[in-house]
Amino acid sequence: MENKIPSFLIARSSAAPLAEGRGRLRISFIEKSIQHLAGVINIGHAQWESASRDAFLQKIDARVKVLFLLFYVVIISLKRDLVSESLIAGLIFMLALTSRVDLMDLYKRVLFWGFVFGFLIAFPSAFNVVTQGEIIFPVLNLEKSHTFWIYHIPQEIGITREGSLGVLMLTSRVMNSLALSFLVLATTSLPEIIRALKVLRVPDSFLMIITLTFKYIFIFTKTVEDMFLAKKSRLAVHTGNAESRRWIAGRLAFIFRRTRMRCEEIFKAMLSRGFADEVRIYKFSRLAALDWSAGICLFIAGVIFLWI
Amino acid sequence: MENIIRFERISYLYYNRIPALSDITLDIREGERYAIIGANGSGKSTILQIMNGLIPQSTGSFLYRGHEVTEKTLRDKGFLKYFRERVGYVFQDSDVQLFCPTVLDELLYGPLQFEMDQTEAMDRATEVMQMLNIENLKDRPSYMLSGGEKKRVAIGSALMMNPEVLLLDEPTNGLDPRTQCFLVELMLALSEAGKTLVIATHDLSLIAEMHAKVALLSEDHRIEKIGPAEEILKDDDLLLKVNLIHEHMHYHGREAHKHRHSHYFFHKH
Numbered sequence: 001m002e003n004k005i006p007s008f009l010i011a012r013s014s015a016a017p018l019a020e021g022r023g024r025l026r027i028s029f030i031e032k033s034i035q036h037l038a039g040v041i042n043i044g045h046a047q048w049e050s051a052s053r054d055a056f057l058q059k060i061d062a063r064v065k066v067l068f069l070l071f072y073v074v075i076i077s078l079k080r081d082l083v084s085e086s087l088i089a090g091l092i093f094m095l096a097l098t099s100r101v102d103l104m105d106l107y108k109r110v111l112f113w114g115f116v117f118g119f120l121i122a123f124p125s126a127f128n129v130v131t132q133g134e135i136i137f138p139v140l141n142l143e144k145s146h147t148f149w150i151y152h153i154p155q156e157i158g159i160t161r162e163g164s165l166g167v168l169m170l171t172s173r174v175m176n177s178l179a180l181s182f183l184v185l186a187t188t189s190l191p192e193i194i195r196a197l198k199v200l201r202v203p204d205s206f207l208m209i210i211t212l213t214f215k216y217i218f219i220f221t222k223t224v225e226d227m228f229l230a231k232k233s234r235l236a237v238h239t240g241n242a243e244s245r246r247w248i249a250g251r252l253a254f255i256f257r258r259t260r261m262r263c264e265e266i267f268k269a270m271l272s273r274g275f276a277d278e279v280r281i282y283k284f285s286r287l288a289a290l291d292w293s294a295g296i297c298l299f300i301a302g303v304i305f306l307w308i
Numbered sequence: 309m310e311n312i313i314r315f316e317r318i319s320y321l322y323y324n325r326i327p328a329l330s331d332i333t334l335d336i337r338e339g340e341r342y343a344i345i346g347a348n349g350s351g352k353s354t355i356l357q358i359m360n361g362l363i364p365q366s367t368g369s370f371l372y373r374g375h376e377v378t379e380k381t382l383r384d385k386g387f388l389k390y391f392r393e394r395v396g397y398v399f400q401d402s403d404v405q406l407f408c409p410t411v412l413d414e415l416l417y418g419p420l421q422f423e424m425d426q427t428e429a430m431d432r433a434t435e436v437m438q439m440l441n442i443e444n445l446k447d448r449p450s451y452m453l454s455g456g457e458k459k460r461v462a463i464g465s466a467l468m469m470n471p472e473v474l475l476l477d478e479p480t481n482g483l484d485p486r487t488q489c490f491l492v493e494l495m496l497a498l499s500e501a502g503k504t505l506v507i508a509t510h511d512l513s514l515i516a517e518m519h520a521k522v523a524l525l526s527e528d529h530r531i532e533k534i535g536p537a538e539e540i541l542k543d544d545d546l547l548l549k550v551n552l553i554h555e556h557m558h559y560h561g562r563e564a565h566k567h568r569h570s571h572y573f574f575h576k577h
Contacts (some may be wrong), residue, residue, distance in 0.1 A: 012503045013472035019386040042323040217552035226404040229362045236392040
């Protein structure tokens with residue numbers, strides 16, 4: 001071996017001295033990708049940690065929580081007054097508090113997505129062009145009103161009382177539904193949620209596919225993160241967009257190949273353990289007294305909300 | 309010999325929440341053979357990734373030849389070139405490291421990045437392929453290589469820049485005995501050539517063969533002990549404590565007995 005070591009390897013490594021201050025390097029696509037991938041795994045860990053806490057909703061069986069979520073989403077959609085929506089929001093807040101969920105994180109997400117999918121979408125309907133009614137905030141005064149086909153644009157355009165109430169109503173419904181969904185997600189591990197979907201008669205094979213997908217998302221995210229680190233370890237100059245695209249295309253091909261191979265391996269592993277076209281998932285344990293009592297209390301509260 | 313790498317009280321949190329390293333302080337001298345050993349999940353690979361400037365330590369400082377290595381300093385083109393030319397990294401999973409269309413492209417990637425003369429780069433690639441016995445693979449894509457061949461190409465691609473420090477993450481993992489033997493000989497030859505080798509492994513026979521200086525990591529991600537391989541390997545209690553050896557029961561004839569068992573050399577009775 002000694003005789004085979006090339007002469008350049010025996011020579012001293014680059015003798016070039018350190019020359020700092022030759023400009024800053026932009027390797028943003030690598031850094032951003034690594035951060036993004038780390039973010040995906042981080043979300044998974046945060047969700048798992050939050051779902052493993054010893055608190056109220058975490059102790060309740062996933063089936064009860066899934067039914068609770070569906071029942072309350074229906075109630076939220078049926079209610080037509082802001083008071084009921086506020087009471088439901090209060091109940092969700094109390095549940096989040098007793099479940100020791102990170103309230104800041106929960107409501108930050110609720111506000112963001114509620115603003116995007118609730119307020120922004122509904123906002124145009126606040127104007128008298130869409131919703132007729134008493135103008136409380138005039139915006140524009142035209143010379144005269146216009147009528148095109150079935151559409152009518154009044155002379156004075158503004159936000160109406162009825163329109164703004166409608167926007168508030170829709171936004172509060174979206175925010176309540178989101179808060180409820182995020183709360184159930186934060187207090188139940190995803191594999192448990194997927195298994196709980198069995199109560200909704202989702203086919204076993206479909207549940208198994210989702211479970212495997214969820215698991216392998218994390219495995220492949222880690223592989224992709226390692227690939228980016230390997231690229232970073234050999235990167236000392238700025239790479240152009242074309243080079244970055246070529247690299248990403250090559251790595252996509254690699255991931256595709258690996259996924260296909262892994263898929264074959266998993267199938268062989270399933271066959272070797274007795275798989276014969278039928279998926280059987282381990283049966284759920286029986287509901288405990290706490291699950292029954294919590295389920296009944298939440299059901300009664302839901303009926304009261306429907307009543308008022 | 310001067311210190312080439314210095315870790316001062318380095319800690320690292322994986323994804324900002326899971327502790328991977330706690331308060332690691334170590335010095336590596338130029339030309340040294342240095343092994344970082346520990347059980348699975350003790351933080352060996354994380355140390356190597358920080359040493360290669362791939363992930364930034366959460367706290368503490370990392371000095372390379374007295375220069376602080378941080379995310380900020382690695383953004384400086386001059387320092388990054390200086391650092392990357394000198395420190396090579398061989399990943400545990402060769403698949404993630406090999407991303408060029410063919411073996412030859414893989415070897416030429418680093419030198420061309422550093423704007424090396426193309427003739428010189430090709431000469432180096434030919435010499436490295438001869439050294440690693442992979443000349444016949446030069447036009448093959450990496451996915452058509454065996455595990456041992458991939459490892460050779462990965463080492464070759466790191467050596468092309470003639471780094472003074474070579475970081476090897478579990479270099480013998482999953483390789484057949486003949487390729488393992490080839491790698492050990494190669495590492496010893498590189499060490500003879502003056503390279504500083506830092507090896508992360510839980511293969512105790514490897515560090516015994518390499519006669520390396522050893523940093524032993526505990527399962528709570530701290531340095532348990534630093535010392536010569538001979539001294540560390542003799543200390544069964546210490547190895548048992550960090551989960552690198554175990555106690556097991558087996559039969560001699562009709563008599564069962566229990567003893568400590570390490571997977572290097574052979575059973576120690």
